[in-house]
Amino acid sequence: MLLPLLQIAIVSALIVYFGKWRGNMRRRNAQSWDALLCQLRSDWSARELSEQFLWKEGLTATTDDIWQRLDGPRGLWAMFQNARVLLQMADYASRNTAPGTTPIDPMVLETLRSDAMQIRLCVLMALAQYALSQATAGVKVNAFRAANLYSGMAARMTTLLQDHAAVVLPDFVAAM
Amino acid sequence: MALDSALLIALPVGEAITVGCLLRRKTWRTLPLFLTYLTWGFVSDVALFFILNDAPELYKRYYTVETVVDSILMFSVLVELGWSVLRPVRSSLPRRTLLFLAILVGVVGLLIWPLATRMSPPRMDAPSLLLFHLEGTFAILRVVCFLVMAGFSQLLSIGWRDRELQVATGLGLFAIVSLLVMLLHAQQQQVTSDLYYWLDLVVSVSYLCTLSYWVYCFSAKEQERKEFSPQMQQFLLLMGGGARTGSIALTDLPSERLRKKD
Numbered sequence: 001m002l003l004p005l006l007q008i009a010i011v012s013a014l015i016v017y018f019g020k021w022r023g024n025m026r027r028r029n030a031q032s033w034d035a036l037l038c039q040l041r042s043d044w045s046a047r048e049l050s051e052q053f054l055w056k057e058g059l060t061a062t063t064d065d066i067w068q069r070l071d072g073p074r075g076l077w078a079m080f081q082n083a084r085v086l087l088q089m090a091d092y093a094s095r096n097t098a099p100g101t102t103p104i105d106p107m108v109l110e111t112l113r114s115d116a117m118q119i120r121l122c123v124l125m126a127l128a129q130y131a132l133s134q135a136t137a138g139v140k141v142n143a144f145r146a147a148n149l150y151s152g153m154a155a156r157m158t159t160l161l162q163d164h165a166a167v168v169l170p171d172f173v174a175a176m
Numbered sequence: 177m178a179l180d181s182a183l184l185i186a187l188p189v190g191e192a193i194t195v196g197c198l199l200r201r202k203t204w205r206t207l208p209l210f211l212t213y214l215t216w217g218f219v220s221d222v223a224l225f226f227i228l229n230d231a232p233e234l235y236k237r238y239y240t241v242e243t244v245v246d247s248i249l250m251f252s253v254l255v256e257l258g259w260s261v262l263r264p265v266r267s268s269l270p271r272r273t274l275l276f277l278a279i280l281v282g283v284v285g286l287l288i289w290p291l292a293t294r295m296s297p298p299r300m301d302a303p304s305l306l307l308f309h310l311e312g313t314f315a316i317l318r319v320v321c322f323l324v325m326a327g328f329s330q331l332l333s334i335g336w337r338d339r340e341l342q343v344a345t346g347l348g349l350f351a352i353v354s355l356l357v358m359l360l361h362a363q364q365q366q367v368t369s370d371l372y373y374w375l376d377l378v379v380s381v382s383y384l385c386t387l388s389y390w391v392y393c394f395s396a397k398e399q400e401r402k403e404f405s406p407q408m409q410q411f412l413l414l415m416g417g418g419a420r421t422g423s424i425a426l427t428d429l430p431s432e433r434l435r436k437k438d
Contacts, residue, residue: 008356
Protein backbone atom coordinates (compact mmCIF):
# COMPACT_ATOMS: atom_id res chain seq x y z
CA MET A 1 0.00 0.00 0.00
CA LEU A 2 2.85 2.31 0.86
CA LEU A 3 4.65 1.88 -2.49
CA PRO A 4 1.72 2.96 -4.72
CA LEU A 5 1.16 6.00 -2.51
CA LEU A 6 4.84 6.86 -2.76
CA GLN A 7 4.73 6.47 -6.54
CA ILE A 8 1.67 8.72 -6.82
CA ALA A 9 3.35 11.29 -4.55
CA ILE A 10 6.49 11.29 -6.73
CA VAL A 11 4.48 11.72 -9.93
CA SER A 12 2.43 14.52 -8.31
CA ALA A 13 5.64 16.26 -7.26
CA LEU A 14 6.87 15.89 -10.85
CA ILE A 15 3.72 17.52 -12.19
CA VAL A 16 4.12 20.45 -9.78
CA TYR A 17 7.82 20.87 -10.65
CA PHE A 18 7.15 20.60 -14.37
CA GLY A 19 4.34 23.17 -14.16
CA LYS A 20 6.48 25.59 -12.15
CA TRP A 21 9.46 25.19 -14.45
CA ARG A 22 7.28 25.78 -17.50
CA GLY A 23 5.77 28.90 -15.93
CA ASN A 24 9.25 30.24 -15.09
CA MET A 25 10.51 29.64 -18.62
CA ARG A 26 7.48 31.35 -20.11
CA ARG A 27 7.89 34.37 -17.82
CA ARG A 28 11.60 34.46 -18.61
CA ASN A 29 10.92 34.59 -22.35
CA ALA A 30 8.41 37.40 -21.89
CA GLN A 31 10.64 39.66 -19.72
CA SER A 32 11.45 43.20 -20.78
CA TRP A 33 14.95 44.63 -20.92
CA ASP A 34 14.24 46.94 -17.98
CA ALA A 35 13.01 44.03 -15.88
CA LEU A 36 16.27 42.23 -16.61
CA LEU A 37 18.37 45.22 -15.57
CA CYS A 38 16.41 45.47 -12.33
CA GLN A 39 17.33 41.88 -11.49
CA LEU A 40 21.05 42.62 -11.26
CA ARG A 41 21.91 42.28 -7.58
CA SER A 42 22.60 45.65 -6.03
CA ASP A 43 22.70 44.58 -2.37
CA TRP A 44 26.18 43.13 -2.75
CA SER A 45 29.14 45.04 -4.09
CA ALA A 46 32.12 43.56 -5.89
CA ARG A 47 34.18 46.75 -5.59
CA GLU A 48 36.34 45.21 -2.88
CA LEU A 49 37.65 42.68 -5.36
CA SER A 50 40.30 44.99 -6.72
CA GLU A 51 41.59 48.50 -6.09
CA GLN A 52 40.77 49.26 -9.69
CA PHE A 53 37.55 47.30 -9.89
CA LEU A 54 35.29 48.64 -12.64
CA TRP A 55 38.20 50.50 -14.23
CA LYS A 56 40.58 47.73 -15.13
CA GLU A 57 40.13 44.09 -16.04
CA GLY A 58 41.87 41.35 -14.09
CA LEU A 59 42.59 40.75 -10.42
CA THR A 60 45.96 41.21 -8.81
CA ALA A 61 45.17 39.95 -5.31
CA THR A 62 45.84 36.42 -4.06
CA THR A 63 43.14 33.74 -3.90
CA ASP A 64 42.97 34.14 -0.10
CA ASP A 65 42.46 37.89 -0.39
CA ILE A 66 39.76 37.48 -3.03
CA TRP A 67 37.92 35.00 -0.82
CA GLN A 68 37.93 37.55 2.00
CA ARG A 69 36.84 40.37 -0.27
CA LEU A 70 34.05 38.30 -1.80
CA ASP A 71 32.57 37.87 1.65
CA GLY A 72 32.71 34.11 1.11
CA PRO A 73 29.65 32.29 -0.23
CA ARG A 74 27.50 35.44 -0.11
CA GLY A 75 29.55 37.10 -2.83
CA LEU A 76 29.70 33.90 -4.84
CA TRP A 77 25.92 33.63 -4.80
CA ALA A 78 25.49 37.26 -5.92
CA MET A 79 27.84 36.65 -8.87
CA PHE A 80 25.91 33.45 -9.66
CA GLN A 81 22.65 35.39 -9.83
CA ASN A 82 24.07 38.27 -11.85
CA ALA A 83 25.54 35.79 -14.34
CA ARG A 84 22.02 34.40 -14.84
CA VAL A 85 20.76 37.88 -15.66
CA LEU A 86 23.58 38.29 -18.20
CA LEU A 87 22.61 35.02 -19.87
CA GLN A 88 19.02 36.17 -20.05
CA MET A 89 20.19 39.41 -21.65
CA ALA A 90 22.02 37.39 -24.31
CA ASP A 91 18.84 35.39 -24.94
CA TYR A 92 16.84 38.62 -25.13
CA ALA A 93 19.25 39.96 -27.74
CA SER A 94 19.13 36.90 -29.96
CA ARG A 95 15.33 36.71 -29.67
CA ASN A 96 14.49 40.34 -30.26
CA THR A 97 16.94 41.56 -32.88
CA ALA A 98 14.56 42.74 -35.58
CA PRO A 99 15.01 41.30 -39.07
CA GLY A 100 16.53 43.85 -41.41
CA THR A 101 18.60 45.57 -38.72
CA THR A 102 22.26 44.83 -38.14
CA PRO A 103 22.24 41.60 -36.15
CA ILE A 104 24.36 41.36 -33.05
CA ASP A 105 27.52 39.40 -33.73
CA PRO A 106 26.84 35.76 -32.70
CA MET A 107 30.41 35.53 -31.44
CA VAL A 108 29.74 38.33 -28.97
CA LEU A 109 26.69 36.58 -27.62
CA GLU A 110 28.67 33.37 -27.52
CA THR A 111 31.43 35.05 -25.50
CA LEU A 112 28.90 36.55 -23.12
CA ARG A 113 27.15 33.22 -22.61
CA SER A 114 30.43 31.42 -22.25
CA ASP A 115 31.73 33.89 -19.62
CA ALA A 116 28.46 33.89 -17.69
CA MET A 117 28.24 30.11 -17.77
CA GLN A 118 31.84 29.75 -16.63
CA ILE A 119 31.07 32.07 -13.72
CA ARG A 120 28.05 29.94 -12.78
CA LEU A 121 30.02 26.70 -13.05
CA CYS A 122 32.96 28.05 -11.03
CA VAL A 123 30.58 29.36 -8.37
CA LEU A 124 28.69 26.06 -8.21
CA MET A 125 31.91 24.10 -7.85
CA ALA A 126 33.19 26.50 -5.21
CA LEU A 127 29.93 26.36 -3.25
CA ALA A 128 29.76 22.56 -3.44
CA GLN A 129 33.35 22.25 -2.24
CA TYR A 130 32.70 24.84 0.46
CA ALA A 131 29.69 22.87 1.71
CA LEU A 132 31.85 19.75 2.01
CA SER A 133 35.14 21.09 3.23
CA GLN A 134 34.82 24.79 4.08
CA ALA A 135 37.28 27.26 2.54
CA THR A 136 40.03 25.04 1.13
CA ALA A 137 42.48 26.01 -1.62
CA GLY A 138 40.24 24.46 -4.29
CA VAL A 139 37.27 26.56 -3.19
CA LYS A 140 39.35 29.71 -3.29
CA VAL A 141 40.75 28.95 -6.75
CA ASN A 142 37.26 28.50 -8.17
CA ALA A 143 36.08 31.64 -6.40
CA PHE A 144 39.06 33.54 -7.84
CA ARG A 145 38.28 32.35 -11.38
CA ALA A 146 34.65 33.42 -11.06
CA ALA A 147 35.62 36.80 -9.60
CA ASN A 148 38.18 37.35 -12.35
CA LEU A 149 35.62 36.76 -15.10
CA TYR A 150 33.06 38.88 -13.27
CA SER A 151 35.41 41.82 -12.78
CA GLY A 152 36.30 41.69 -16.48
CA MET A 153 32.65 41.97 -17.47
CA ALA A 154 32.01 44.78 -14.99
CA ALA A 155 35.08 46.72 -16.17
CA ARG A 156 33.94 46.54 -19.80
CA MET A 157 30.54 47.86 -18.75
CA THR A 158 32.13 50.78 -16.91
CA THR A 159 34.15 51.69 -20.00
CA LEU A 160 30.95 51.76 -22.00
CA LEU A 161 29.13 54.02 -19.57
CA GLN A 162 32.14 56.30 -19.09
CA ASP A 163 32.41 56.84 -22.82
CA HIS A 164 28.78 57.06 -23.76
CA ALA A 165 26.53 57.60 -20.76
CA ALA A 166 28.45 59.44 -18.09
CA VAL A 167 25.18 60.58 -16.50
CA VAL A 168 24.33 57.09 -15.33
CA LEU A 169 27.88 56.14 -14.38
CA PRO A 170 27.57 57.11 -10.68
CA ASP A 171 24.44 54.97 -10.38
CA PHE A 172 26.20 52.03 -11.93
CA VAL A 173 29.31 52.41 -9.76
CA ALA A 174 27.12 52.66 -6.67
CA ALA A 175 25.19 49.54 -7.67
CA MET A 176 28.29 47.48 -8.33
CA MET B 177 -17.03 1.97 -27.04
CA ALA B 178 -18.27 5.16 -28.72
CA LEU B 179 -15.37 7.07 -27.16
CA ASP B 180 -13.00 4.42 -28.48
CA SER B 181 -14.26 4.89 -32.04
CA ALA B 182 -14.23 8.66 -31.73
CA LEU B 183 -10.59 8.59 -30.59
CA LEU B 184 -9.70 6.30 -33.48
CA ILE B 185 -10.76 9.07 -35.86
CA ALA B 186 -9.82 12.10 -33.73
CA LEU B 187 -6.17 11.11 -33.17
CA PRO B 188 -5.06 10.88 -36.84
CA VAL B 189 -7.03 14.05 -37.60
CA GLY B 190 -5.26 15.84 -34.73
CA GLU B 191 -1.88 14.54 -35.90
CA ALA B 192 -2.56 15.64 -39.48
CA ILE B 193 -3.48 19.16 -38.34
CA THR B 194 -0.40 19.35 -36.08
CA VAL B 195 1.88 18.22 -38.93
CA GLY B 196 0.22 20.83 -41.18
CA CYS B 197 0.87 23.56 -38.59
CA LEU B 198 4.51 22.46 -38.19
CA LEU B 199 5.04 22.57 -41.94
CA ARG B 200 3.37 25.98 -42.19
CA ARG B 201 5.51 27.44 -39.40
CA LYS B 202 8.61 25.76 -40.85
CA THR B 203 9.34 24.19 -37.47
CA TRP B 204 10.62 21.16 -39.36
CA ARG B 205 13.83 23.09 -39.93
CA THR B 206 14.70 23.04 -36.26
CA LEU B 207 12.87 19.88 -35.14
CA PRO B 208 12.79 17.48 -38.15
CA LEU B 209 12.66 14.31 -36.04
CA PHE B 210 9.72 15.62 -34.07
CA LEU B 211 7.88 16.14 -37.36
CA THR B 212 8.82 12.60 -38.42
CA TYR B 213 7.50 11.30 -35.10
CA LEU B 214 4.13 12.99 -35.62
CA THR B 215 3.95 11.88 -39.26
CA TRP B 216 4.63 8.32 -38.15
CA GLY B 217 1.87 8.69 -35.55
CA PHE B 218 -0.54 9.78 -38.25
CA VAL B 219 0.40 6.91 -40.61
CA SER B 220 0.22 4.28 -37.86
CA ASP B 221 -3.12 5.56 -36.55
CA VAL B 222 -4.64 5.49 -40.05
CA ALA B 223 -3.27 1.95 -40.46
CA LEU B 224 -4.79 1.00 -37.08
CA PHE B 225 -8.18 2.25 -38.22
CA PHE B 226 -8.13 -0.05 -41.26
CA ILE B 227 -6.66 -3.00 -39.39
CA LEU B 228 -9.35 -2.89 -36.69
CA ASN B 229 -12.10 -2.66 -39.31
CA ASP B 230 -10.81 -5.01 -42.00
CA ALA B 231 -8.14 -7.32 -40.58
CA PRO B 232 -8.30 -7.53 -36.77
CA GLU B 233 -6.16 -10.70 -36.84
CA LEU B 234 -3.18 -8.51 -37.79
CA TYR B 235 -3.58 -6.29 -34.75
CA LYS B 236 -1.03 -8.03 -32.53
CA ARG B 237 1.70 -7.91 -35.17
CA TYR B 238 0.82 -4.29 -35.96
CA TYR B 239 0.99 -3.35 -32.27
CA THR B 240 4.46 -4.90 -31.91
CA VAL B 241 5.88 -3.07 -34.93
CA GLU B 242 4.14 0.18 -33.98
CA THR B 243 5.49 0.12 -30.41
CA VAL B 244 9.07 -0.62 -31.50
CA VAL B 245 9.14 2.08 -34.22
CA ASP B 246 7.42 4.55 -31.88
CA SER B 247 10.06 3.91 -29.21
CA ILE B 248 12.94 4.41 -31.67
CA LEU B 249 11.42 7.66 -32.89
CA MET B 250 10.77 8.87 -29.35
CA PHE B 251 14.41 8.18 -28.50
CA SER B 252 15.52 10.33 -31.45
CA VAL B 253 13.05 13.10 -30.51
CA LEU B 254 14.50 13.22 -26.99
CA VAL B 255 18.04 13.50 -28.37
CA GLU B 256 16.92 16.16 -30.85
CA LEU B 257 15.19 18.18 -28.15
CA GLY B 258 18.22 17.99 -25.88
CA TRP B 259 20.50 19.07 -28.73
CA SER B 260 18.10 21.86 -29.62
CA VAL B 261 18.16 23.19 -26.05
CA LEU B 262 21.97 23.28 -26.21
CA ARG B 263 21.82 25.48 -29.32
CA PRO B 264 22.97 28.71 -27.55
CA VAL B 265 26.17 27.04 -26.35
CA ARG B 266 26.73 24.58 -29.20
CA SER B 267 29.78 26.25 -30.68
CA SER B 268 31.65 26.03 -27.37
CA LEU B 269 30.89 22.31 -27.03
CA PRO B 270 33.12 19.51 -28.30
CA ARG B 271 32.32 18.14 -31.77
CA ARG B 272 31.06 14.81 -30.56
CA THR B 273 28.56 16.21 -28.07
CA LEU B 274 25.58 15.05 -30.16
CA LEU B 275 26.91 11.49 -30.20
CA PHE B 276 27.60 11.69 -26.48
CA LEU B 277 24.06 12.94 -25.90
CA ALA B 278 22.58 10.03 -27.86
CA ILE B 279 24.72 7.52 -25.96
CA LEU B 280 23.78 9.14 -22.67
CA VAL B 281 20.04 8.89 -23.38
CA GLY B 282 20.57 5.26 -24.51
CA VAL B 283 22.47 4.38 -21.35
CA VAL B 284 19.82 6.00 -19.15
CA GLY B 285 17.20 3.95 -21.04
CA LEU B 286 19.17 0.75 -20.37
CA LEU B 287 19.41 1.63 -16.68
CA ILE B 288 15.66 2.23 -16.52
CA TRP B 289 14.78 -1.10 -18.20
CA PRO B 290 15.27 -3.27 -15.04
CA LEU B 291 13.16 -0.78 -13.08
CA ALA B 292 10.36 -1.06 -15.66
CA THR B 293 10.46 -4.86 -15.58
CA ARG B 294 9.65 -4.77 -11.87
CA MET B 295 6.28 -3.22 -12.66
CA SER B 296 4.35 -6.01 -14.36
CA PRO B 297 0.63 -6.59 -14.47
CA PRO B 298 -0.25 -10.23 -13.67
CA ARG B 299 -1.49 -12.74 -16.25
CA MET B 300 0.13 -11.20 -19.29
CA ASP B 301 1.80 -13.36 -21.95
CA ALA B 302 5.54 -12.96 -22.58
CA PRO B 303 5.43 -10.92 -25.83
CA SER B 304 2.83 -8.53 -24.40
CA LEU B 305 4.86 -8.20 -21.22
CA LEU B 306 7.95 -7.32 -23.26
CA LEU B 307 6.02 -4.56 -25.02
CA PHE B 308 4.60 -3.37 -21.70
CA HIS B 309 8.14 -3.07 -20.34
CA LEU B 310 9.31 -1.26 -23.47
CA GLU B 311 6.48 1.25 -23.12
CA GLY B 312 7.19 1.55 -19.42
CA THR B 313 10.88 2.17 -20.04
CA PHE B 314 10.09 4.98 -22.48
CA ALA B 315 7.45 6.47 -20.18
CA ILE B 316 10.08 6.74 -17.42
CA LEU B 317 12.84 7.77 -19.86
CA ARG B 318 10.78 10.68 -21.19
CA VAL B 319 10.09 11.95 -17.69
CA VAL B 320 13.74 11.55 -16.63
CA CYS B 321 14.96 13.31 -19.79
CA PHE B 322 12.61 16.25 -19.24
CA LEU B 323 13.62 16.47 -15.60
CA VAL B 324 17.33 16.47 -16.50
CA MET B 325 16.85 18.99 -19.29
CA ALA B 326 14.76 21.26 -17.06
CA GLY B 327 17.14 20.98 -14.12
CA PHE B 328 20.27 21.40 -16.23
CA SER B 329 18.91 24.42 -18.09
CA GLN B 330 17.78 25.97 -14.80
CA LEU B 331 21.18 25.39 -13.21
CA LEU B 332 23.14 26.90 -16.08
CA SER B 333 20.36 29.36 -16.93
CA ILE B 334 20.04 28.17 -20.51
CA GLY B 335 16.96 29.69 -22.13
CA TRP B 336 14.45 27.64 -24.13
CA ARG B 337 12.95 29.07 -27.28
CA ASP B 338 9.16 29.23 -27.39
CA ARG B 339 8.71 26.39 -29.88
CA GLU B 340 11.00 24.02 -28.00
CA LEU B 341 9.22 24.89 -24.78
CA GLN B 342 5.84 24.13 -26.37
CA VAL B 343 7.06 20.78 -27.73
CA ALA B 344 8.57 19.88 -24.35
CA THR B 345 5.41 20.91 -22.49
CA GLY B 346 3.23 18.68 -24.67
CA LEU B 347 5.58 15.71 -24.53
CA GLY B 348 6.14 16.20 -20.80
CA LEU B 349 2.42 16.23 -20.04
CA PHE B 350 1.87 13.11 -22.14
CA ALA B 351 4.88 11.41 -20.52
CA ILE B 352 3.63 12.08 -16.98
CA VAL B 353 0.12 10.79 -17.76
CA SER B 354 1.62 7.67 -19.44
CA LEU B 355 3.82 7.06 -16.41
CA LEU B 356 0.93 7.48 -14.01
CA VAL B 357 -1.24 5.05 -16.01
CA MET B 358 1.62 2.55 -16.20
CA LEU B 359 1.99 2.65 -12.42
CA LEU B 360 -1.74 2.08 -12.00
CA HIS B 361 -1.70 -0.75 -14.56
CA ALA B 362 1.03 -2.47 -12.59
CA GLN B 363 -1.24 -2.51 -9.51
CA GLN B 364 -4.14 -4.14 -11.33
CA GLN B 365 -5.06 -7.79 -10.97
CA GLN B 366 -6.49 -8.36 -14.46
CA VAL B 367 -5.55 -6.86 -17.82
CA THR B 368 -9.05 -7.53 -19.09
CA SER B 369 -10.83 -5.42 -16.50
CA ASP B 370 -12.88 -2.35 -17.37
CA LEU B 371 -10.55 -0.16 -15.36
CA TYR B 372 -7.56 -1.29 -17.44
CA TYR B 373 -9.43 -0.31 -20.59
CA TRP B 374 -10.49 3.08 -19.21
CA LEU B 375 -6.95 3.87 -18.09
CA ASP B 376 -5.73 3.16 -21.62
CA LEU B 377 -8.35 5.58 -22.87
CA VAL B 378 -7.01 8.22 -20.47
CA VAL B 379 -3.60 7.93 -22.19
CA SER B 380 -5.24 8.38 -25.61
CA VAL B 381 -7.27 11.36 -24.38
CA SER B 382 -4.12 12.95 -22.90
CA TYR B 383 -2.39 12.50 -26.26
CA LEU B 384 -5.36 14.17 -27.96
CA CYS B 385 -5.11 17.04 -25.44
CA THR B 386 -1.39 17.31 -26.22
CA LEU B 387 -2.13 17.47 -29.95
CA SER B 388 -4.78 20.15 -29.35
CA TYR B 389 -2.28 22.16 -27.31
CA TRP B 390 0.30 21.93 -30.10
CA VAL B 391 -2.26 22.93 -32.73
CA TYR B 392 -3.20 25.94 -30.58
CA CYS B 393 0.46 26.94 -30.05
CA PHE B 394 1.70 26.30 -33.58
CA SER B 395 -1.21 28.06 -35.23
CA ALA B 396 -0.50 31.20 -33.19
CA LYS B 397 2.23 33.54 -34.31
CA GLU B 398 5.45 33.61 -32.34
CA GLN B 399 5.68 36.23 -29.61
CA GLU B 400 6.23 39.70 -31.04
CA ARG B 401 9.74 41.04 -30.83
CA LYS B 402 10.39 43.52 -28.06
CA GLU B 403 12.43 46.67 -28.34
CA PHE B 404 16.11 45.95 -28.76
CA SER B 405 17.71 49.32 -29.28
CA PRO B 406 21.31 50.02 -30.34
CA GLN B 407 21.93 51.07 -26.72
CA MET B 408 20.92 47.66 -25.46
CA GLN B 409 23.02 46.06 -28.16
CA GLN B 410 26.02 48.15 -27.12
CA PHE B 411 25.55 47.09 -23.52
CA LEU B 412 25.84 43.48 -24.55
CA LEU B 413 28.73 44.11 -26.89
CA LEU B 414 30.77 45.53 -24.07
CA MET B 415 29.71 43.01 -21.47
CA GLY B 416 30.46 40.24 -23.91
CA GLY B 417 33.98 41.41 -24.38
CA GLY B 418 33.49 42.19 -28.03
CA ALA B 419 34.14 45.89 -27.83
CA ARG B 420 34.47 46.20 -31.58
CA THR B 421 32.10 49.00 -32.24
CA GLY B 422 32.24 52.27 -30.42
CA SER B 423 30.17 54.14 -32.87
CA ILE B 424 26.75 53.78 -31.29
CA ALA B 425 26.44 56.25 -28.48
CA LEU B 426 24.55 55.49 -25.32
CA THR B 427 23.76 59.09 -24.59
CA ASP B 428 19.99 58.57 -24.39
CA LEU B 429 20.10 55.53 -22.16
CA PRO B 430 17.46 56.31 -19.53
CA SER B 431 19.09 56.69 -16.18
CA GLU B 432 15.93 55.28 -14.56
CA ARG B 433 16.88 51.82 -15.76
CA LEU B 434 19.92 51.70 -13.61
CA ARG B 435 18.31 53.59 -10.76
CA LYS B 436 15.74 50.83 -10.44
CA LYS B 437 18.52 48.63 -9.20
CA ASP B 438 18.81 50.62 -6.02
